[in-house]
Amino acid sequence: MGITRRDFLVAGVSAAALAACGSTAAYAGVGTSSLVRPVGGQDETTFLAGCLRCDRCRSVCPENVIDLAHAEDGFFEMRTPKMNFHLGACTFCNKCVDVCPTGVLHAIDPSKDKLGIAEIRPAQCVAYRNPGSCSKCAEVCPYDACHIQGGYPVIDDDACNGCGTCVYDCPALVLTAVDSTGERGVEVVTVAEHERG
Amino acid sequence: MTKNKAAAAPEQAKASAAEDASATPAKTAGSAQSKAAKAAKGDKRRSTDNLRLVCGLGFFVVVGIGLAFNTGLGTTDSFGWQTIAAACPVGAIETLLAGGIQAPVALVCLAITVVLVLLFGRAACGWLCPVPVVRRVFGGKKAVAKSVSDSKEEEAACDAQKNAAVKAAIDDRRAKLAVDTSPAARAQIEREFSAIIHGACATPHCAECAGHTTCSQETMRVHDRKNRIKVSHYDTRFAVLIGALASSAIAGFPVFCLVCPVGLTVATFIALWRFITMNQGTWGLIVMPVILIVELVVLRKWCHRLCPISAFFSLVGKGNKTLRPTVDEKKCLRLNGTAVCNRCHDVCPEGIDLHDPRGLVAPTECIKCAACVDACPESCITMPLFPKRTGASQATTLTDKEEQCLTN
Numbered sequence: 001m002g003i004t005r006r007d008f009l010v011a012g013v014s015a016a017a018l019a020a021c022g023s024t025a026a027y028a029g030v031g032t033s034s035l036v037r038p039v040g041g042q043d044e045t046t047f048l049a050g051c052l053r054c055d056r057c058r059s060v061c062p063e064n065v066i067d068l069a070h071a072e073d074g075f076f077e078m079r080t081p082k083m084n085f086h087l088g089a090c091t092f093c094n095k096c097v098d099v100c101p102t103g104v105l106h107a108i109d110p111s112k113d114k115l116g117i118a119e120i121r122p123a124q125c126v127a128y129r130n131p132g133s134c135s136k137c138a139e140v141c142p143y144d145a146c147h148i149q150g151g152y153p154v155i156d157d158d159a160c161n162g163c164g165t166c167v168y169d170c171p172a173l174v175l176t177a178v179d180s181t182g183e184r185g186v187e188v189v190t191v192a193e194h195e196r197g
Numbered sequence: 198m199t200k201n202k203a204a205a206a207p208e209q210a211k212a213s214a215a216e217d218a219s220a221t222p223a224k225t226a227g228s229a230q231s232k233a234a235k236a237a238k239g240d241k242r243r244s245t246d247n248l249r250l251v252c253g254l255g256f257f258v259v260v261g262i263g264l265a266f267n268t269g270l271g272t273t274d275s276f277g278w279q280t281i282a283a284a285c286p287v288g289a290i291e292t293l294l295a296g297g298i299q300a301p302v303a304l305v306c307l308a309i310t311v312v313l314v315l316l317f318g319r320a321a322c323g324w325l326c327p328v329p330v331v332r333r334v335f336g337g338k339k340a341v342a343k344s345v346s347d348s349k350e351e352e353a354a355c356d357a358q359k360n361a362a363v364k365a366a367i368d369d370r371r372a373k374l375a376v377d378t379s380p381a382a383r384a385q386i387e388r389e390f391s392a393i394i395h396g397a398c399a400t401p402h403c404a405e406c407a408g409h410t411t412c413s414q415e416t417m418r419v420h421d422r423k424n425r426i427k428v429s430h431y432d433t434r435f436a437v438l439i440g441a442l443a444s445s446a447i448a449g450f451p452v453f454c455l456v457c458p459v460g461l462t463v464a465t466f467i468a469l470w471r472f473i474t475m476n477q478g479t480w481g482l483i484v485m486p487v488i489l490i491v492e493l494v495v496l497r498k499w500c501h502r503l504c505p506i507s508a509f510f511s512l513v514g515k516g517n518k519t520l521r522p523t524v525d526e527k528k529c530l531r532l533n534g535t536a537v538c539n540r541c542h543d544v545c546p547e548g549i550d551l552h553d554p555r556g557l558v559a560p561t562e563c564i565k566c567a568a569c570v571d572a573c574p575e576s577c578i579t580m581p582l583f584p585k586r587t588g589a590s591q592a593t594t595l596t597d598k599e600e601q602c603l604t605n
Contacts, residue, residue: 011436014503018440021455022448048450050297052274052288053460055467060269068467070479076455078481079464087475101275101284102292103300 025076033074034193035082036116036162038066038096040106042191050104053079057096057105063088065164066096083115085164085188090115092163110143116162116188118146118155124172125185127152137166137186146186153186162188245567249323253330257466264470272463273327274454275306283310285459286509287441291451294442311513318517319510323546323564327462328500332493359553360537366390367534390534434501434508441505453505458492461485501547515561520580522560522569524551528577541569541578551578 033044038057041047058066058081067084069077083090092110100106108115118137126134131151138146138153145159146166172185256273263270271277275284284306292298293307314321323329370390374383441453454460465485471477492499500507522541530538531552542550547562551569570578 007433010502011433011440014433014437015440015443018437018444018452019447022444022452025450025452025455026448045449046297046299048297049295050292050299050303052285052292052451053454053464054271054275054285054288055463056269056271056275056282058467059263059271060267062267064267067477068464068471070468071481071484072479075484076450078455078484079460095269098280099269099271099282100300100302101271101277101282101306102289102298102303104292104297106299 028076033077034190035069035073035077035080036085036188036190038081038083038105039090039092039094039115040097040108041081041104042108042113042115044190044192047104048077048080050102051080052102054101055079055081056099056101057081060095060099061088062093062095063091065090065168083162083164083188085167086184087168089165089168090163110161110163114161114191115164116190117157117194118160118162118164118166118186118188119194120153120155120186121183124183125153126172127185134171134185136169136171140165140169155186157194164188245571249566250330250333252324253327254334256325256327257330260463260466261470264467272467273325273459274457274463277306277309281309282306283313285457285506286310286314286513287438287506288451288454288457288460290442290509291445291453294446295449295451297450314510314513315516316519318514318520318561318563318565319507320520320565322500322507322510323566326459326506328458328493331462331489356539356542356550359550360539363531364537367537370534432502434504434511437503438505438508456488456492457506458489458499458504459506461489461492465489511559511562514563515559517561518584519582520565521584522549522551522563522567522578522580523584525575525577525579528575529573530575538574540572540574544568544572 035044037044037047038061041051055068058068065083065085065088066081067087069080069082071078073082081096092108094107097105097107120128122128127148132148133151135148135153138148141160142163142165143159143161145156145161147154147156166186167184167188170184170186173182259270260272262268263272269279271282273285274288275282277283280302284303286307289298289303289307289310292303298304367390370386373386377383377386444452465482468477468479468481468485472479472482492503496503524532524541526532529552530536539552542548542552545551545568546566547564548558549560549562549569550558551560565580567580570576570580
């Protein structure tokens with residue numbers, strides 16, 4: 001069949017819709033979200049450019065720490081992988097790196113590079129209510145980046161690589177019915193967000 | 198229109214079979230009648246159709262196993278074991294253009310997909326894509342009924358013309374054979390019949406052949422290739438494909454992936470899974486199905502009119518030679534002059550006419566659903582792994598001789 005006027009219209013409208021979608025995203029500032037990404041996906045712009053939203057990294061993660069960004073995290077980020085340390089902690093096993101079809105996730109050196117940086121949330125932290133009562137985060141930290149000083153936990157920004165073990169083991173706010181809301185006594189944020197304060 | 202046509206076909210076959218009964222010896226009549234009965238029963242033989250549904254649902258099971266046991270097999274967007282995967286070609290090219298490809302593995306994954314498409318054509322559309330499965334499960338069979346062309350009138354008119362021409366040729370042959378029975382005359386009659394039946398579209402493709410129907414099949418086909426009507430096999434899907442790739446290159450991220458119904462279907466499944474097993478509620482459970490409904494219910498002709506993935510498969514699938522439905526010309530009721538049977542064309546979800554490879558839809562659009570194989574009252578359609586060179590229709594492939602003739 002030849003190209004009819006209707007075909008032309010359909011083609012034009014759909015191409016325009018996609019272009020509108022793309023430019024809206026660019027205008028809305030894709031690449032500025034503050035989601036903590038899996039290993040190697042720390043440059044948000046590059047990450048979003050290369051993420052197929054194929055779900056393989058989430059599927060393969062043995063620690064269940066990789067979650068999918070929801071509609072709440074932004075329409076343009078929806079279905080991309082994000083770290084959810086309420087569900088697990090990263091062991092840098094690099095399985096997600098192996099399965100990434102575009103290579104946008106790549107192996108990093110846990111002693112130098114960071115997924116993010118842990119921040120104490122005094123409003124939720126048990127030790128802040130009753131100094132010295134809890135030292136869980138300092139006990140579990142595999143990188144010796146969390147110490148108890150004067151009864152309060154303090155994060156060593158240089159040593160912390162954002163693996164999230166402290167968040168996963170933090171006893172504050174573990175018994176919520178819905179896990180996607182709320183913060184624990186310690187949370188991992190992206191390096192950029194940590195610097196913004 | 199399509200429905201009427203589908204219903205009319207077996208009746209037509211029956212009617213001409215009945216005519217047959219009066220004109221030919223009893224033996225042929227009996228078999229023709231049973232053939233017609235078989236044609237009417239064709240609807241019930243939907244084994245491949247069910248197999249396809251099982252295959253499509255099986256894919257959800259695989260995704261489910263991945264969810265339960267962290268297999269990392271992936272989804273339709275990228276499926277494989279460890280580093281080796283077949284990535285969604287559109288997504289992969291989008292990321293390539295968006296500058297997101299960080300490792301050569303992406304090109305390997307893309308290459309694997311291209312090879313698979315060359316091997317199986319558009320089979321992924323018919324067997325793996327979750328969209329038809331979702332439509333069938335939630336929308337019943339009507340939702341997957343063919344919706345190929347919006348110029349249905351054009352299609353129906355062409356069919357009617359062809360059927361009339363075929364009917365005339367069949368009657369003509371029968372009349373002539375009844376009069377003249379010398380072997381030489383018979384051969385001549387058969388040749389003429391064959392020429393007409395193979396060029397049955399009423400439009401005179403070829404001025405050289407038009408006057409004399411005695412052209413050999415081969416010459417006619419060559420002439421036809423020379424003078425063929427320019428039928429565009431590039432439809433609106435290709436515009437969407439170009440739009441998707443261009444917008445990704447400009448916006449710097451894979452734009453189409455945002456609204457891809459394949460990805461959204463799998464993502465909805467995953468979100469539901471996590472909602473049930475982990476109490477993880479999200480607005481995505483509403484947002485994603487809404488986008489899906491808009492795409493698949495409001496834009497009903499998504500697969501044939503808009504899907505850029507299907508466009509990519511069609512493009513690469515042009516090089517696919519294997520598993521093509523092939524008609525045995527000796528057994529085919531239409532091609533051997535028994536009846537104006539059009540079952541395979543009627544059931545084809547892509548609207549391919551196996552009797553006329555110059556039809557409105559290119560034979561390479563085949564999604565390997567085998568509906569034609571199931572529907573054929575003579576069981577004369579096969580999908581050989583490699584194209585057969587003898588005994589079967591070679592209409593889709595040029596022989597060396599033809600090629601030579603064409604270049605001269």
